[in-house]
Amino acid sequence: GAVVSQHPSRVICKSGTSVKIECRSLDFQATTMFWYRQFPKQSLMLMATSNEGSKATYEQGVEKDKFLINHASLTLSTLTVTSAHPEDSSFYICSAGGGQGVGEQYFGPGTRLTVT
Amino acid sequence: QQPVQSPQAVILREGEDAVINCSSSKALYSVHWYRQKHGEAPVFLMILLKGGEQKGHEKISASFNEKKQQSSLYLTASQLSYSGTYFCGTGGTSYGKLTFGQGTILTVHP
Numbered sequence: 001g002a003v004v005s006q007h008p009s010r011v012i013c014k015s016g017t018s019v020k021i022e023c024r025s026l027d028f029q030a031t032t033m034f035w036y037r038q039f040p041k042q043s044l045m046l047m048a049t050s051n052e053g054s055k056a057t058y059e060q061g062v063e064k065d066k067f068l069i070n071h072a073s074l075t076l077s078t079l080t081v082t083s084a085h086p087e088d089s090s091f092y093i094c095s096a097g098g099g100q101g102v103g104e105q106y107f108g109p110g111t112r113l114t115v116t
Numbered sequence: 117q118q119p120v121q122s123p124q125a126v127i128l129r130e131g132e133d134a135v136i137n138c139s140s141s142k143a144l145y146s147v148h149w150y151r152q153k154h155g156e157a158p159v160f161l162m163i164l165l166k167g168g169e170q171k172g173h174e175k176i177s178a179s180f181n182e183k184k185q186q187s188s189l190y191l192t193a194s195q196l197s198y199s200g201t202y203f204c205g206t207g208g209t210s211y212g213k214l215t216f217g218q219g220t221i222l223t224v225h226p
Contacts, residue, residue, distance in 0.1 A: 034213060043118070043203065044158070044216045093157050105148065105205075105214060107157040 002028050004096050006108035013084055013115055021079045021111045023094030029074035030096035034105065035067075038091045050077040050094075084115040117141055119206045121217035128194050128224045136189040136220045138204030147180050147187040148205040148214055151198075158203060161189075191222070199224045 003026040013019050023033055031052045036044040048069050049057040056069035068080040081088055091112055095105040119140040126134050138147060146165050150158035164180035164187060175192045191198055201221050205214035 043218045044205075046213055046215070049213055104160055104163050106160055107150075110157045 004108040033077040125221040
């Protein structure tokens with residue numbers, strides 16, 4: 001299957017600072033990537049769809065000025081959490097579609113964000 | 117709208133079988149199944165596309181009934197490594213976004 005990486009795997013930051021999370025498709029090109037957020041023992045909630053070369057599409061209730069998404073190339077999408085607050089602490093996971101199959105999405109290993 | 121999974125949790129002994137169901141109130145193009153272990157990202161198991169197909173590999177298989185807007189995941193002769201939370205993700209179009217169910221926690225004991 002396709003390989004998706006995320007960096008960093010864990011990050012602790014102070015309230016008010018910004019954090020950037022990278023998502024890379026290592027062995028295939030992804031025109032579309034997805035960003036999810038997952039709270040403990042809960043399901044994955046889609047935050048936004050990242051489209052290469054164009055603006056991201058945000059889900060209802062997700063603040064686009066707070067969660068900045070940039071999809072600069074076919075293998076890289078970044079999520080920047082701006083002016084982070086403790087309630088932004090969560091597990092952020094990206095996924096990329098395409099690769100060898102039809103419709104599969106492959107997930108990155110996730111980034112655990114803790115805002116103190 | 118989030119698909120509904122049942123049961124919420126199931127406990128098995130090694131070698132027993134289990135079925136996890138996923139129902140949607142919307143028409144579906146595809147159903148994706150993933151398994152997630154604690155603290156890790158979900159791992160892709162299989163995708164079923166519109167057409168009522170059934171898929172499987174080794175001891176895990178799945179079916180998709182598009183008329184009923186339901187999918188079921190079948191785990192036979194369960195192994196300890198099957199433990200985890202299983203999510204179904206439903207999609208409206210190929211390569212499109214997925215909406216995930218609330219998850220089914222599967223625990224396999226020796």
